[in-house]
Amino acid sequence: MSGHAHAAHDESWIKKYFWSTDHKVIGLQYLFTGMAMAVIAGFAVYVFRMQLAFPGHEVPLFGRVSAAEYNALVTMHGSIMVFWVAMPVLIAAFGNFLIPLMIGCDDMVFPKINRLSYQIFLISALIAVSSFFVPGGAFGGAWTSYPPLSTSPVYNQTPYGATMWLIAVVLEFAAFLLGGINFVTTTMNSRAPGMKMFDVPIVVWMIVLASVLFMASVGPLVAGAIMLLFDQTLHTGFFDPARGGDPILWQHLFWFFGHPEVYVVLLPAMGIVAEILAVFARKKLFGYRTIIYTTVATGIISFFVWAHHQFIAGIDPRIASLFSVTTLIISVPIAEMVFVYIATLYGGSIRFRTPMLWALAFIAEFLIGGVTGIFLGAAGADVYFHDTYFVVAHFHYTFFPIAFIGGFAAITYWFPKMFGRMMNDTLGKIHFWGTIVGFNMVFLPLFLTGAAGDHRRIYSYQAFPDLNTPALQHLRITATIGLLIMLAFQTVFLYNFFRSLFAGQKAADNPWHANTLEWLAPSPPPHGNFAVLPTVYRGPYEYGVPDRHDDYWPQHVPDQPSTDGGVAPSRAAEAHA
């Protein structure tokens, strides 16, 4: 094939797995790092939910939970899940692995910068984790890190943890900026001959748009993070009112990024779900262009809604009204996309394999998350709901589908391509049901406790007489039991994943009979991906095309001159132009 393959044989293990510039290896590095960080953040939630259900009792495998430890666990759970699980798994792992394969080229355009981006990311993850072990422990000022709590060690009691958290986050931003440039440039410029813009698979579009959205929104927060870092370490007064600064400024800078950020993680998940829906309904994706235009519109609108996180921070109520309106508006395109996905299913021939179960669950669970966001987007209602568990339940009904349902969907779907083996479908279904039942058991009660007034970020209601509502304790316990069930079933996934890695049934190149180009490459693909780089002749969703023998029509297969009636004009001539 090329000099590459020969060189691979001679590479040491270190060079092959730690120093590789191959996008597939880098993608898997991100995946495994993200999975490891999920275990850490999952342990954190186990501990603090046990504390909430049985306050003051020793938590097995941890001990008694102090107020400071509780705050650190809550902060790091949120931070790790958003920055070191959702983003690396959905964007960096699958973006890296899939993009060159799906657009029919042999690697990213800047392989060395790609490797650098992972290395920076890894360092950021290590800093975040080691912050648990420094004097004072990990930062406990919430993932939103508002000053003056985050600037003053007198308040936060975690001077080292606070600064390490901030540095870890900034490095993670740098890693994703670098990675994003690779994704965007590669997709724009390195597509296979014949692959026009609207022949690119939706998941690639979504990852690219997410990268652009990230790039466009993170700048002010990078500036703000530098300012916060200086406040913490040099004692400047950027956010100190006594020195002329403004703590609300931080809130604005954080949320100006923070809101587009949720779409940064949502978009790849929706892309993953779209791919799976088309393949397992054997049906053309409904409204491909509509999805893209809607996504772009959503991305733009997402820059106009951020202050709905600050409704009770003292912002001008007239501005609050404006942001209420924009927030309610943004629910429309997302709802429309859900309808488009349902329309894709309608009339399809549905196969209920594990990836499809996850994709369907995404739609149902995210719907709950989206609908409950409407309550919070209305400023008047938010005055009550803000900082209650209603918010927690809402954003877990969005974030969990995004990160975990989307993540499991992607892993179970692309596992054969990544590792050359099939995962066990029965175990996959057991894992699926245990997770979904457990997940809903955690968060449905929290809507109720939140609506009843339960405050967030309180380590023990018993410590605050005004907040102590023993009547709700059974709901809190139910939520914790749901969590224990959900965590227990993750062992099924881990067993399935690692066993299949080594002993799973060997996978064919295209076990799901899908159209997109990654299924042309061997499972797993070698360096260089394709023996012969493909040419593209049609869009990615030609499933169930009439008068064809197969119910799928891969993108790289040339048109048959006479056997198919009424087909689209051949692109062979175009491709070679």
Add this chain to the structure above:
Amino acid sequence: MSTSTAHAAHHDGYYVRIWATLCVLLAISILGPMVGIRIVTLITAFGIAIVKAYLVTKHFMHLNIEKRWVTWILVAMVAFMVVMFGGVAPDVMKHAGHHWQKDYVEPAVVHEEHSE
């Protein structure tokens, strides 16, 4: 390997002329405050900055012969910053409201002369 054949359109003297223009503009922007009228200072300082940035962008970065959509991407980023400013400034620049005010008073400048 470069496909930027259109970019080599100018000889060196052309760029030296642009540079000279930029230097003249710089001089004007320095002299502007000496007129003493605030609005003049603002125009010479920031108006000229915009002009200089435009000249560098057009003539040195060759953005005018680049693909159109590149310009749109960059303009979009600037537009997002305008949105950021528009949404944040009314809040941060407010110094009093119902039941509250910003108490901070700018201290008089006291700087120690360490040298001499």
Add this chain to the structure above:
Amino acid sequence: MTHGHDAAVSTVPVATTRSVMEVPTGRLAVWWVLASEIVIFGGLLGVYIMQRIGHPGWANQSIHTNTLAGSINTFILLSSSLSAVLAHQAAERGDGPRAARLLRLTALGGASFLVVKSIEWTHEIREGFTITSNLFWSFYYTAAGLHALHVIAGMIIMLIVAAGAARNQHLHRVENIGIYWHFVDIVWIFLFPLLYIAK
């Protein structure tokens, strides 16, 4: 699909050689880098502007910035942008060694900028205008400091590109680092009036 036998080319994936959008990949990437930098500097400067307008009292502080140093530095960066674009022209004509010389001259301009800034800051710090003495100075040092970091990064990359250009290799990179350098110049074009003129 083969990789060339030339050692310098064989490690580049085919992906890097395609350009479906009809913009060379390296240059396209630099435009995206600029896009992300616009948002970073735009964020910082936007915040500075709103704070500056909201604190008229900062005029007492800003009067102490050294307009002469700022003007000299503006002139230096403008001139270094000239040498950068002339380097690009030389690269377009295939004259690698001349491009390298001009790039090194540009880097020298960057170095001079940093020297002037060091002298300026040393003087200001000695006078008591430190990063913590007033919020104006916090912004002053942060904004100019972030800019200076970008100058340093640009210089390093520029010298690497120049080393290759001197051997007539990767001449397309001369234009790309030039575009980045012009952006660094433009940021300073706005920093100059913000920190030195609007007193």
